Amino acid sequence: MIRKTLAATLLAALAATQAEAVEYAQFQPERSNIAFTSKQMGVAVDGRFRKFAAALSFDPARPTAASARIDIDLGSIDAGSKDADDEVVGKQWFNIKAFPTASFVSTGVKALGGDRYEAIGKISIKGRTQDAVLPFTVKQDGQLATFDGNLTLKRLDFAIGEGPWADVSTVANEVQIKFRIVAARK
Amino acid sequence: MTPAARYTRTAIALHWLMALLLLGLFAVGLYMTGLKLSPQKLQIYSWHKWAGVSAFLLVLLRLGWRLGHRPPAPPATMPRWQQLAGEGAHHLLYLLMIVIPLSGWLMSSAKGFQTVWFGVLPLPDLLAKDKELGDLLATVHQGLSYGFAALVLAHTGAALKHHLVDRDDVLVRMLPFLKTR
Numbered sequence: 585m586i587r588k589t590l591a592a593t594l595l596a597a598l599a600a601t602q603a604e605a606v607e608y609a610q611f612q613p614e615r616s617n618i619a620f621t622s623k624q625m626g627v628a629v630d631g632r633f634r635k636f637a638a639a640l641s642f643d644p645a646r647p648t649a650a651s652a653r654i655d656i657d658l659g660s661i662d663a664g665s666k667d668a669d670d671e672v673v674g675k676q677w678f679n680i681k682a683f684p685t686a687s688f689v690s691t692g693v694k695a696l697g698g699d700r701y702e703a704i705g706k707i708s709i710k711g712r713t714q715d716a717v718l719p720f721t722v723k724q725d726g727q728l729a730t731f732d733g734n735l736t737l738k739r740l741d742f743a744i745g746e747g748p749w750a751d752v753s754t755v756a757n758e759v760q761i762k763f764r765i766v767a768a769r770k
Numbered sequence: 771m772t773p774a775a776r777y778t779r780t781a782i783a784l785h786w787l788m789a790l791l792l793l794g795l796f797a798v799g800l801y802m803t804g805l806k807l808s809p810q811k812l813q814i815y816s817w818h819k820w821a822g823v824s825a826f827l828l829v830l831l832r833l834g835w836r837l838g839h840r841p842p843a844p845p846a847t848m849p850r851w852q853q854l855a856g857e858g859a860h861h862l863l864y865l866l867m868i869v870i871p872l873s874g875w876l877m878s879s880a881k882g883f884q885t886v887w888f889g890v891l892p893l894p895d896l897l898a899k900d901k902e903l904g905d906l907l908a909t910v911h912q913g914l915s916y917g918f919a920a921l922v923l924a925h926t927g928a929a930l931k932h933h934l935v936d937r938d939d940v941l942v943r944m945l946p947f948l949k950t951r
């Protein structure tokens with residue numbers, strides 16, 4: 585009898601959490617953005633990607649079960665100037681004819697305490713794939729969750745900027761990437 | 771202050787140092803804008819900006835010196851209108867030596883490329899990034915530079931005329947080693 589009540593209570597509790605389970609999974613492109621900063625001749629130059637898609641699911645109760653996939657349309661780049669936009673889509677840079685998208689695919693999420701997390705996964709650009717760790721924070725606000733993070737990539741790990749552009753004294757190897765992905769509750 | 775009989779060594783040194791620097795800046799400016807984007811182009815642009823800011827600092831120094839040292843008076847044989855034209859041209863040259871670098875700095879800000887003097891000293895961006903404004907300021911920078919070049923040509927022509935036609939000491943007092951006669 586006691587056993588039965590216990591089981592029933594447990595079941596009820598489980599059902600309750602299930603009902604309350606929140607999942608942020610609807611990508612909000614117009615609230616999200618992916619920007620980057622490169623250094624040219626020691627001077628920071630800002631850029632961003634105008635088009636990208638994210639498929640994600642994040643349940644604050646089970647953050648480590650979260651997953652994400654981000655695909656960036658490289659042709660949508662704003663590299664800071666018209667000259668640069670025309671240049672970076674070319675063969676020596678992204679070669680977007682052959683590799684139109686860059687992607688991040690998560691394999692796991694680690695909780696770092698508070699609202700801080702780390703997405704572990706793989707970044708693929710220009711046919712090259714590298715392990716990556718994306719630290720990010722989550723802010724929940726009603727129907728929306730905002731994921732903010734940044735990471736530093738070495739462009740030469742992906743052969744971005746070949747030939748004369750491989751010279752890192754003109755355009756630095758490190759590129760800072762800042763992302764904000766906003767998702768709505770399902 | 772009474773006018774000196776000749777230009778000071780400092781005035782002469784600054785005149786010729788800046789003349790070389792500015793002609794170099796003008797030539798490099800013309801050359802670099804036509805280049806296809808490459809690491810060299812980015813390097814040359816940076817050097818143009820660094821040298822341009824240096825020219826700006828030099829002209830401030832030069833004007834400081836000039837305030838304390840009146841230039842020699844023009845030869846009394848010169849017609850009044852020529853004296854005035856010469857003085858006006860010199861003032862305009864100084865003005866352009868200030869305004870051209872300023873327009874370059876503002877243009878760089880508006881184009882979203884901050885100026886960091888020799889990669890060390892960042893100049894503040896006085897303008898936010900704005901493509902139209904950047905293009906407009908590039909046109910202003912270009913127009914002022916072309917006007918400056920035309921004025922320098924006239925200035926050089928006048929100096930040569932003084933020396934070769936009028937045979938006065940105007941060029942010699944700015945270029946003392948010519949003093950052979």
Ligand code: HEM
Nearest residue numbers: 795796799800803819822823870871874875885908912915
């Ligand atoms: C007295 C000093 C300077 C002179 C005589 C000068 C002259 C010139 C000339 C002749 C051009 C080519 C214009 C064209 O044909 O499009 C040019 C371009 C340029 N200058 Fe200067 N410049 C000076 C100072 C500066 C400074 C201080 C800066 C920035 C801090 C600067 C930044 C630029 C830039 C960015 C361009 C390229 C504009 C473009 O790409 O359209 N310049 N300059």
Ligand code: HEM
Nearest residue numbers: 788789792793836841860863864922925926929940941944
């Ligand atoms: C970028 C090139 C040049 C600039 C910006 C420039 C500017 C000036 C300025 C502002 C003055 C007036 C100095 C003062 O009274 O404070 C001056 C004087 C003078 N410049 Fe130039 N100059 C340039 C090139 C030349 C050249 C190529 C020559 C000769 C071939 C020349 C010959 C002279 C002479 C002779 C004077 C003295 C005029 C007098 O005694 O009244 N300059 N220059």
